[in-house]
Amino acid sequence: MxxxxxxxxxxxxxxxxxxxxxxxxxxxxxxxxxxxxxxxxxxxxxxxxxxxxxxxxxxxxxxxxxxxxxxxxxxxxxxxxxxxxxxxxxxxxxxxxxxxxxxxxxxxxxxxxxxxxxxxxxxxxxxxxxxxxxxxxxxxxxxxxxxxxxxxxxxxxxxxxxxxxxxxxxxxxxxxxxxxxxxxxxxxxxxxxxxxxxDLESAEMIKYAANAFLATKITFINEIAALCEKVGADVKEVSKGMGLDNRIGKNFLHAGPGFGGSCFPKDTKALARIGQENASPMRITEAVISINEQVKRRMVDKLLDLCDGTFNGKVIAIMGVTFKPNTDDMRDAPSLTVVPALLGGGATVRVVDPQGRHEGEQLLPRVDWIEDPYAASQEADLIVILTEWNEFRALDLGRIASSMKTPRMADLRNIYTAEDARAAGFKAYSSVGRPDMEG
Missing domain, CATH: 3.40.50.720 (NAD(P)-binding Rossmann-like Domain)
Structure with missing residues (x-):
């Protein structure tokens, strides 16, 4: 054909x-x-x-x-x-x-x-x-x-x-x-x-309903993660316990810095608009949109705490700026909220991303693009894992910690553990939905 x-x-x-x-x-x-x-x-x-x-x-x-x-x-x-x-x-x-x-x-x-x-x-x-x-x-x-x-x-x-x-x-x-x-x-x-x-209408609705539901799962676990941090629970264990229920499933229950990309932000907004136009408000979807933006801003607050309340004069190494690994797509990525906040606060920002530079140079001006995570960490005050590329899953944490000015890590994808960080010589480690480690 x-x-x-x-x-x-x-x-x-x-x-x-x-x-x-x-x-x-x-x-x-x-x-x-x-x-x-x-x-x-x-x-x-x-x-x-x-x-x-x-x-x-x-x-x-x-x-x-x-x-x-x-x-x-x-x-x-x-x-x-x-x-x-x-x-x-x-x-x-x-x-x-x-x-x-x-x-x-x-x-x-x-x-x-x-x-x-x-x-x-x-x-x-x-x-x-x-x-x-x-x-x-x-x-x-x-x-x-x-x-x-x-x-x-x-x-x-x-x-x-x-x-x-x-x-x-x-x-x-x-x-x-x-x-x-x-x-x-x-x-x-x-x-x-x-x-x-x-029929035509059902096919069109299936797409929006599916994406809105997946975005809701991500947002729900991110809200649970915030509560876990307050009460001392571990969101990874909570996610595992939830996901073993076949009615819920384990996919899209990974806490992090909020969703981005070409689909979820655009499609949730469109579905909310369709609901408004048809006098049938999508209240859950509207909440998901709002909460997802709050999650991204909460990540900035987390980094600010690790930097003793100010980004001014700090050198911060960002590992990953695409909205997810294995893509060069940066549309609505959490990095587009986090990095400008760091720069606006007076930080020097170094970025490592296997595929993000092509789009990132336009979207994130004033950052320093570095190919190697170890070079980016030299004399840095903070390292931030923002995208879970495979290249960042098996870093020599000891080598990184020893090269930093102040060995502190914000693991916003929960790749490592507080025990890993402590053993490597980090003085402070913060993740999403798990207890922080401080020296």
């Missing part, structure tokens, strides 16, 4: 590459000439483990191409996936659908034969019906269907998520569209991965 994917951002590129690996003929379209040139030369503009190799393999097999020309791409296409950005709109928290609607209108103008127009971008409930209206207005004679196919890709594990999904959600209006979507996902049908076929 010939498939067109509009948008070569995270969702579009991963989807296009994986569809081609299913055996489909895939054309990825983008208006950014620099990005298309990069992809044609075999370079991936995002960091996602394994994506570059999979892309090159399918390009070499002749199943995957990249172009700026939608006219050329649409020739013989049976399905078009819209995978453009839906950023949070300024002022009202709603998802900005400008790019989605523009893509839909352009597809309508280029299409000649029956086609299924699939929304892959995360969009508010009702968007696919609006897409239908836009397409019908732009080309009244076109024979087409619309479909909703939300993505559930975790950054850092996207290929595995696409190839071995927990489920695939497909929202359609007609049997004809359902058959096209079934053919697209045939390799997953054959391996009996769950395919949920439903």
């Amino acid at each position: 010939r498939i067109v994917v509009i948008g070569t951002g995270y969702v579009g590129l991963v989807s296009g590459v994986c569809f081609s690996d299913f055996g489909h003929d895939v054309v990825c379209v983008d208006k950014d000439a620099r990005k298309i040139d990069m992809l044609r030369s075999g370079k991936v503009p995002i960091f996602e483990p394994g994506l570059d190799r999979l892309m090159i393999r399918n390009v070499e097999a002749g199943r995957l191409t990249f172009t700026l020309d939608l006219d050329e791409a649409m020739e013989g296409a049976e399905a078009v996936f819209i995978a453009v950005g839906t950023p949070t709109r300024r002022g009202d928290g709603h998802a900005d659908l400008t790019y989605v609607m523009a893509a839909a209108e352009e597809v309508a103008q280029k299409a000649k034969d029956y086609i299924v127009i699939v929304t892959k971008s995360t969009v508010p409930v009702g968007t696919n019906r609006k897409v239908r209206e836009v397409v019908a207005a732009a080309n009244p004679a076109l024979d087409f269907d619309v479909a909703s196919n939300p993505e559930f890709l975790r950054e850092g594990a996207a290929i595995d998520d696409f190839m071995k999904p927990d489920r695939v959600v497909v929202g359609v209006e007609t049997d004809r569209a359902a058959k096209v979507m079934a053919e697209i996902y045939r390799p997953l049908y054959l391996r009996e991965f769950p395919i949920v076929t439903t």
Whole structure:
């Protein structure tokens, strides 16, 4: 089957590459000439483990191409996936659908034969019906269907998520569209991965409900962590005890500095807005948004306590600034709250991150980028673990402590223990939801 994917951002590129690996003929379209040139030369503009190799393999097999020309791409296409950005709109928290609607209108103008127009971008409930209206207005004679196919890709594990999904959600209006979507996902049908076929609105809502629930789990355990610090409990033990209950599950119960990234912040805000517009307030989701920001600010207070009440004149080494490991994504990362607070307080900030520098140089000006965690720790007053990259999980803590001006650590991902820190020579150690160690 010939498939067109509009948008070569995270969702579009991963989807296009994986569809081609299913055996489909895939054309990825983008208006950014620099990005298309990069992809044609075999370079991936995002960091996602394994994506570059999979892309090159399918390009070499002749199943995957990249172009700026939608006219050329649409020739013989049976399905078009819209995978453009839906950023949070300024002022009202709603998802900005400008790019989605523009893509839909352009597809309508280029299409000649029956086609299924699939929304892959995360969009508010009702968007696919609006897409239908836009397409019908732009080309009244076109024979087409619309479909909703939300993505559930975790950054850092996207290929595995696409190839071995927990489920695939497909929202359609007609049997004809359902058959096209079934053919697209045939390799997953054959391996009996769950395919949920439903109506358009339910498919759209599934995406928001799932992400809001996961964000709620993270926020809940972060609130429990704050209480654990007050009463002397250990949130890691609490999380373990909770997670062994199959009704709860262990995933997303890891206390830390708050959630970030491309999905949870944007989707919780959009869901809250949808609730407001439909006179059905999402009070839990609204609380999650507010509390998550409080969690990030609480991390700043924690660091301030470790620095004797002032950041002025302190040298602070930050380990990790991306919102999670195995990605270069810094959207709404806790570092964007923590680092500016340190700089604003007069600290010198050194940053170590395996992939964060490309975006970080724009988002975090005035920090010193250092490749090696040991070099960053030299004569530092505080080391802060902000992202749990594997590179930071087995540090020689003794070597770090002995090189620091004042050996103090804020372990905001609970990688180590107070006992580890004490044995290594640290004078103060603070984590999230566990008792602090002080010299």
